[in-house]
Amino acid sequence: MTRTAPFTFRLDARSGVPVYRQLIDQVQAGIASGKLASGEQIPTVRQVAVDLEINPNTVLRAYRELEIRGVLDTQQGTGTFISDRKVTQDDAEHDRQLEQLVSEFVARAGVGGFTVKELMDRLRERITEPEKRTK
Amino acid sequence: MTRTAPFTFRLDARSGVPVYRQLIDQVQAGIASGKLASGEQIPTVRQVAVDLEINPNTVLRAYRELEIRGVLDTQQGTGTFISDRKVTQDDAEHDRQLEQLVSEFVARAGVGGFTVKELMDRLRERITEPEKRTK
DNA sequence: GACGATGTATTAGTAGACTAGTACACTATT
DNA sequence: AATAGTGTACTAGTCTACTAATACATCGTC
Structure with missing residues (x-):
């Protein structure tokens, strides 16, 4: 290939997973797998809306949520890009997720x-042997 | 106290968590923390409905889901009890599932x-101060 | 078998999640 | 400034998760 193929989305209508969430997951998976690099432009709101035959606002919702998380940078009139900043979530959100x-x-x-004590004992082992991974 | 206090539920209206789910979590947490023992009766559907000023069906939904999972045993006309079947596992299987x-x-x-230490700190709160709620 | 306790079924109301229609606003290029 | 691309705001429709109102069924005890 002369150049890398553009990032594209796919929808699974039978999954029951909301469209905007499928988009979010695919962007994050793309980043995690290395298919999407920092600064790279992802398909425009309109392009995705046309390709998948959905409303621009549905795409917008996904992109906005990712922007709030610091995953994307959007520039009105220009496009949407993978953020180069490291994700810094605020403490409240961090705490909520932990809870x-x-x-x-x-x-x-x-x-x-299982008892909570059992769990903690097992977790303690994870601290002393951090490199062990069973799955 | 001459006898152990009966198990009671509490609701956090601001959490945004559905009522029936809060009930489920509290039963399961009660079992994990040792407050609820096998065979023990938990508050009746009607009692909970009156105490928390909610509909009996909301309680029923929680109890039923727990019964399906094998956590509770319900006996119409009598009451609802912590199931005793979940306790009998051989050690190897128990350990494998825990891992x-x-x-x-x-x-x-x-x-x-999150770090493992964060998790453990939060778990510790579950044991020592189970009734405390930060939000 | 009558009674009072328990759990259960049926039906419906309400709020919010999800998505779409449509029009608007910003940016780059010419 | 015209144009064609981009993201955005506002509004509303639809579906479903959640809860409630109400009446019914079952069990133990007397």
Whole structure:
């Protein structure tokens, strides 16, 4: 190939996942996998809207949410680009996500018959042996 | 106290978390923390509905979901109880499930930018001050 | 079997999530 | 300044998650 293929989106109508969320996930996955580099332009709001036959506002919602997270930079009249800044989430949001994660963890542990103490003991091992990964 | 205080629910109206889900989480957290033992009766659908000023069906939805998961046993006309089936696992299987749960937890925490220490600190609060709510 | 406790089914109202229609605003290029 | 690209605001429609109102079914006890 003479040049890298442009980033494109795909929709799975049967997944039940909201369109705007599918877009968000694909951008983040693209970044994580290296397909999208910092500063790179992603398809325009209108282009995506036409290709996927959806409303520009649906694309906008995805892009805006990613911009709020610091993943994208949007420039009106020009386009939308992968941000080059490192993501810095505010403390409140960080705390909220942590609380949610822990809540779900404890709940699932309860179902499995585990005690919180067991979980903590196992977690402690993770600190002393940080390189171990089972999955 | 002559006898252990009965298990009670609390609602956080500002959390944005659905009522039925708050009930589910509190039951599961109660089991994980040891406040709820196998065979123990939890407040009746009607009692909870009256206490929290919500509809019996909202409580029912929570209890039913927990019953489907095998967490609760409901007996019409009698009451709802913590299931005793979940407790009998052989040690190896128990350990394997624990490891898997912790692995997934740590992996998701890593993606979210949390440290294991943060997780443990938050978990510790669940044990020592279970009724405390920051939001 | 009557009663009072329990859980349950049916139906419907409400709020919010999600998306679209449409018109507007900004930017770069000419 | 004209134009064609870009992102954006405003409004509204639709669907569904969530909860409630109300009446019904089951169980234990007397």
